[in-house]
Amino acid sequence: MYLMRRALCLACALALIAGCGGKKGEPEDESDDSATALDLLPDEGDLAGWRLVEPGKLYVGEELCDPINGAAEKYFQFGFKEAAFGMYAKGEGLLEVQIYEMGSPDDACGIYSVYDDVNATHGFIAVPSPGLSEATGPLARTSEGRYEFAAGSHYVRVLSHGNEPGRSAAALFAVQVASSLFKSGISEPPVAAFLPVGWKSGGTKYFRTAATQADVFYISDENVFSLGKATFGVSACYDVKTTEAGTKVGVNALFVMEYPTAEAALDAFEAAQEHLASEAYRVFGVPEGPEPKLIVLKGDAEFLKLNRCRNVLYGAWNIVDAERVNTLMKQLEQHVRERTNTGTDR
Amino acid sequence: MSRRISRREFIRNASALGVGFCALGGLAGCVSGKDDPGGAGTERSARGNTLEDKVAVVRGTDVGKMVGKAVAALGGMGAVVTKGDVVVVKPNIAWISRPELGGCTHPDAVAALVALCLEAGAAQVKVFDRPCRDARFTYPTSGIEAAAKAAGAKVSFVGEGGYVDLEVPRGKSLTKWPVYREFFDADVVINAPVAKVHNTSGVTLAIKNLMGVAGGNRGRWHPDIHQKLADWLSALPCDLTLIDATRPMMRNGPDGGSPTDVERGDTIVAAKDIVAADAWVTKEIFSKDFDEVRFVGIADEMGLGRADYAGRVEEMAA
Numbered sequence: 268m269y270l271m272r273r274a275l276c277l278a279c280a281l282a283l284i285a286g287c288g289g290k291k292g293e294p295e296d297e298s299d300d301s302a303t304a305l306d307l308l309p310d311e312g313d314l315a316g317w318r319l320v321e322p323g324k325l326y327v328g329e330e331l332c333d334p335i336n337g338a339a340e341k342y343f344q345f346g347f348k349e350a351a352f353g354m355y356a357k358g359e360g361l362l363e364v365q366i367y368e369m370g371s372p373d374d375a376c377g378i379y380s381v382y383d384d385v386n387a388t389h390g391f392i393a394v395p396s397p398g399l400s401e402a403t404g405p406l407a408r409t410s411e412g413r414y415e416f417a418a419g420s421h422y423v424r425v426l427s428h429g430n431e432p433g434r435s436a437a438a439l440f441a442v443q444v445a446s447s448l449f450k451s452g453i454s455e456p457p458v459a460a461f462l463p464v465g466w467k468s469g470g471t472k473y474f475r476t477a478a479t480q481a482d483v484f485y486i487s488d489e490n491v492f493s494l495g496k497a498t499f500g501v502s503a504c505y506d507v508k509t510t511e512a513g514t515k516v517g518v519n520a521l522f523v524m525e526y527p528t529a530e531a532a533l534d535a536f537e538a539a540q541e542h543l544a545s546e547a548y549r550v551f552g553v554p555e556g557p558e559p560k561l562i563v564l565k566g567d568a569e570f571l572k573l574n575r576c577r578n579v580l581y582g583a584w585n586i587v588d589a590e591r592v593n594t595l596m597k598q599l600e601q602h603v604r605e606r607t608n609t610g611t612d613r
Numbered sequence: 614m615s616r617r618i619s620r621r622e623f624i625r626n627a628s629a630l631g632v633g634f635c636a637l638g639g640l641a642g643c644v645s646g647k648d649d650p651g652g653a654g655t656e657r658s659a660r661g662n663t664l665e666d667k668v669a670v671v672r673g674t675d676v677g678k679m680v681g682k683a684v685a686a687l688g689g690m691g692a693v694v695t696k697g698d699v700v701v702v703k704p705n706i707a708w709i710s711r712p713e714l715g716g717c718t719h720p721d722a723v724a725a726l727v728a729l730c731l732e733a734g735a736a737q738v739k740v741f742d743r744p745c746r747d748a749r750f751t752y753p754t755s756g757i758e759a760a761a762k763a764a765g766a767k768v769s770f771v772g773e774g775g776y777v778d779l780e781v782p783r784g785k786s787l788t789k790w791p792v793y794r795e796f797f798d799a800d801v802v803i804n805a806p807v808a809k810v811h812n813t814s815g816v817t818l819a820i821k822n823l824m825g826v827a828g829g830n831r832g833r834w835h836p837d838i839h840q841k842l843a844d845w846l847s848a849l850p851c852d853l854t855l856i857d858a859t860r861p862m863m864r865n866g867p868d869g870g871s872p873t874d875v876e877r878g879d880t881i882v883a884a885k886d887i888v889a890a891d892a893w894v895t896k897e898i899f900s901k902d903f904d905e906v907r908f909v910g911i912a913d914e915m916g917l918g919r920a921d922y923a924g925r926v927e928e929m930a931a
Contacts, residue, residue, distance in 0.1 A: 332832035336707070336745040337813045338868040340835060354750065361750065363709070382865050386873035410871045426870060428709045428754050482812060485905060512876045514863070 304351035304366045307421070309443035316357050317436060323353035344479045345377040346370020346496075348420075355440070360433035364440055365424040372420050373456040373499055377473035379417035381482065383408065385469040385507050385517045408469070414441035418448040458501045461523040461581065461606055463598035470504035470517035484520075484584045486571075491542050492524055492580060493535035500524035504585065505595055518587040521599050524580045536575040543571075572596060577607040659850040660800070662693040664885040668893050668922050671881045673931035676859055680725035682931040683855060683883035689733075693852050694801050696734035701799040702726045702766065705806045705822055706742035706757050708868055709750045715860040715875035716868065717751065718807045720760035722857045722881065726803055727764035738764075739795060742825045743771040745868075769795075776828035783915060784844035786837045791828030792849065804851040804887060808878065808894050809862035809869070814838050815906035816899055817867050818891040819854045820846050839907040846887065846917050854890040856882040858898050881931075888918025889925060 308323045324334075327349045331339040334352060342350075350367040369375040387408040407416035412427030412434030425441045427433035456473060474480040475498060477490035483502045494500070504517025526532040536559060543563050544550045548570060553560035563571035569589060572582040574596075581603050583592045669686035671679040684690050694700055704723045710716025723740060730738045740761040744751040748770045752758035761768050776791035796802065806822035813835055814821055820842050824831055827845065834841045858878040865874045878898060884890035888909060895906045903910035903920060913920035 329832065332830070334746055335868060336831060337811065337835060337838075338745070339832070341812050354747075361709075361754065382871070384864055384871070384873045387871065410873060413871060424870075426709075428711070428750065478812075487904070488907075510876075514873075514876050 304349050304368050304421070306351075307366045307444060307447050308351050308353040308364055309355075309440055311355075314355065314439060314443065315436070317355040317360075317362065317440075318357065320354040320356050320361075323351050326350045326352070340478070341381055341482075342367060342369070342378055344474075344476045345374035345381075346475075347378075357432060357436070359429060360436065361428040362433040362436055362440060363424075363426045363428060364444060365426070366444065367422045367424075369420050369422060372417075373458075373473070374475070375417040375420050375422045376456050377475060377479065377499075378422045379415065380471055380473045381479070382415065383469045383471065385467050385504070385515050387469045389468040412437045414438065416441075416445065418445065421448055423448070456499065456501070458499050458523055458525050459503075461525075461579065461599065461602050462501065462503050462521060463505075463595055463602060466503035466505055466521075467507055467517055470507070470520070472502045474500045474502070480524075484522075486543070487546055489542055491539050493531070493538050494524065497527045497531075498524060502584070506588065506591065508587065518585050519583070519592050519595065520585040521583050521592075521595055522581060523599070523603070526578045526580070529578045532575055532578045532580055536573070536580055539573060539580075574600065574603075576600070576603045579603050579607055659852055662852055662885070664688045664692045664853065666885055667925045667927050668882060668884045668886070668889050670893065670897075670926060670928045671883075671931050672879055672928070673881075674879055675931060676719050676721035676857075676881070677725040679859075679881040679931040680722050680855065680883075681729065682929060683881045684726075684729055684853070686927055686929065687853070687883055687885060690729040691733045693803075694730050694733035694735050697736045698730075698734070698800040699798070700730045700735045700738045700801040700803065701796050702730065702738060702740050702761070702803045702805055703796065703822065703825060704740065704742060704757055705817070705825065706748070706751050706755050707745040707825065708870075709746050709754045710870065711754060712756045713860065713875075714870060714872065715807060715809065715862045716870065717755035717757060718805050718857045719859050720756035722855065722859075723757050723766075723805060724760040724764040726805055726855060727761055727766040730801075730803070731765050735801070738766045739799065740766045740768045741771050741793070741795065743793065743827070744825070771795075771826075779848050781844050781848040783847040784841075786840040787834075787844040790845070793826040793828065796826040796849075801853075802849075802851045804854045806856055807862075808856055808858040808898055809866035810864065810899060811867045814842065814908060815901055816891075816895055818856055818894050819851070819887045820891050820908055820912060823849055823851075839911055842908040843911040843915055843917065846912055847915055850917070851887055852885075854884050854887040856890055856894050858882060858894055861894075861898050863899070886918040886925075888912045888920050889922040892920040893922045893926065 303325055305323050305325045311318050331342055331350055346369055348368045353364045355362045369378055389408050414425040414437055416423055423444050425437050427437045472483045474483055477494045480494055502520050502522040504520040506519045507515045508518050509515055549564040551562045558576050561573040569586050571584050574581055581599055583596055586592045664687045669683040671683045673679045704718035706717050708716035712719055727738045758768050771793050775794055777794045779790055779792040781788050804819045804822055806819050809817050811817040823845055858880040860875040861878040862869045862874050863876050882890050882894055892909050895901050895909055909920050
């Protein structure tokens with residue numbers, strides 16, 4: 268009887284695996300090593316007459332330079348592994364699906380955030396699959412005929428390159444890919460938990476390396492904060508101002524950078540202090556509290572606040588309202604102390 | 614009056630010289646690769662023109678009219694194009710990007726330049742780019758293919774004419790690289806980029822736009838890209854630069870793709886001095902310093918133009 272139950276369970280499991288792998292539109296097992304991003308491209312049969320212009324293309328590692336040249340550098344900074352590009356056409360419509368597999372779920376959020384913006388519309392399309400919109404959380408955005416989201420280790424773009432009918436069909440494609448990818452909910456990377464609530468959608472940027480940090484707030488071409496593959500950071504803006512051109516930009520931003528050890532964070536803090544002082548900045552230490560703190564001026568304006576607590580560097584930049592930022596910094600400081608308080612200065 | 618040597622004459626001479634060296638068996642660089650069917654070439658010199666040395670900045674919304682006014686402010690297309698010339702208008706057609714998304718040069722700007730060249734007596738105006746994405750999609754989606762053809766240009770994909778190795782004698786980081794032969798062969802080159810931020814070079818404007826005539830694996834340019842861009846310019850001077858900043862890409866360049874990546878710029882910038890044109894847009898449109906956009910400063914230091922545009926700017930409305 269015991270052996271019969273085991274055989275039945277095994278048969279059910281095999282049937283389930285076969286079923287999941289064989290049909291688009293059902294959750295895919297991301298642990299399947301043989302699957303590539305190509306397998307996630309929508310099937311022509313599901314897409315109301317849209318046809319692949321040519322077979323989908325797979326780009327592995329540095330091959331990403333072939334289709335997007337210098338823009339590939341953004342992806343390499345977040346552990347890019349491979350990407351599948353599929354171009355679909357129907358009549359005059361032209362529509363593209365790009366699926367990027369990144370180094371980790373944090374990296375997928377990272378590259379998603381690189382392209383994010385406070386002017387974008389966030390949230391996901393109304394989809395027929397129950398629970399899907401909840402699954403995407405805040406890591407999805409739309410604009411005219413364009414859908415983007417992060418899911419697991421994947422970053423997905425569905426782009427309508429023409430006018431109608433591609434713009435309408437883009438939603439259909441997005442749903443097809445999303446329903447293949449989402450097995451469970453997706454959340455912001457752990458480093459975001461340090462931040463006080465209330466940041467503006469689209470104003471959150473993740474970074475891992477010096478190059479990605481410089482894209483968020485430029486200080487110099489040097490690796491000012493000693494960032495690398497083992498570090499991960501986030502910057503989030505808490506207010507939005509409108510420029511003369513009518514565009515919204517994020518201001519009053521906080522940032523957090525997590526290092527593997529407290530020693531690494533201390534080294535990074537000291538190196539940053541030295542570097543900032545050597546550039547065209549004025550650096551002042553703040554003799555307050557047990558942890559080292561800096562205020563950095565550019566000209567007469569406050570440019571940066573930089574604090575360290577255990578294995579975390581944190582602070583503020585893009586400071587427009589000093590009082591507002593001071594309040595946010597106190598909340599951030601408390602969060603950092605609570606969340607890094609392991610009893611030792613690790 | 615000094616004699617003007619055409620590019621075609623120049624390449625003929627350079628090729629003949631190369632063949633001579635090859636015959637002597639002493640020039641390994643003459644061995645052609647896949648992207649280098651034409652043998653060795655050398656740094657080319659601009660033939661010179663009578664355009665005024667100023668930066669014309671035209672504001673407005675009618676792109677064709679703005680281009681006309683900008684070129685007129687420099688002395689008119691007749692100051693650079695003479696009867697029978699073969700002209701290349703080199704826009705940015707790198708991305709599968711509709712005109713409103715600002716990934717490529719505005720098609721009306723390209724069409725206006727083509728029309729002005731033909732009016733000035735050009736025998737032929739060629740329009741091409743080596744795009745990042747597939748040209749079969751970038752050319753039509755950008756609107757440039759249809760607009761340039763309608764204006765009378767020959768629009769072609771790169772690769773059909775092949776590449777020729779270009780020596781870069783003044784290069785510090787780039788000493789030799791294949792250049793698209795039709796660009797090198799042209800009598801007149803008009804550099805017509807779109808203004809965008811760029812994740813590796815800070816911005817992409819006219820100097821960076823010259824990567825679009827480079828063959829080979831351009832990914833190898835990314836280390837030390839600022840010096841390489843200036844080096845490349847040192848061997849490929851342009852006769853006229855016209856930058857489309859009508860809807861500059863302020864975020865997520867060079868690919869962008871979202872309407873929120875661009876802002877209204879309503880500006881066309883033209884200059885004989887490519888460095889001055891890039892410098893003006895870098896500072897006045899993108900508010901960036903040459904500490905970040907280093908290739909502009911390097912080009913200035915190499916004597917390829919002057920980044921200091923003060924006193925040379927003429928602003929006008931169209």
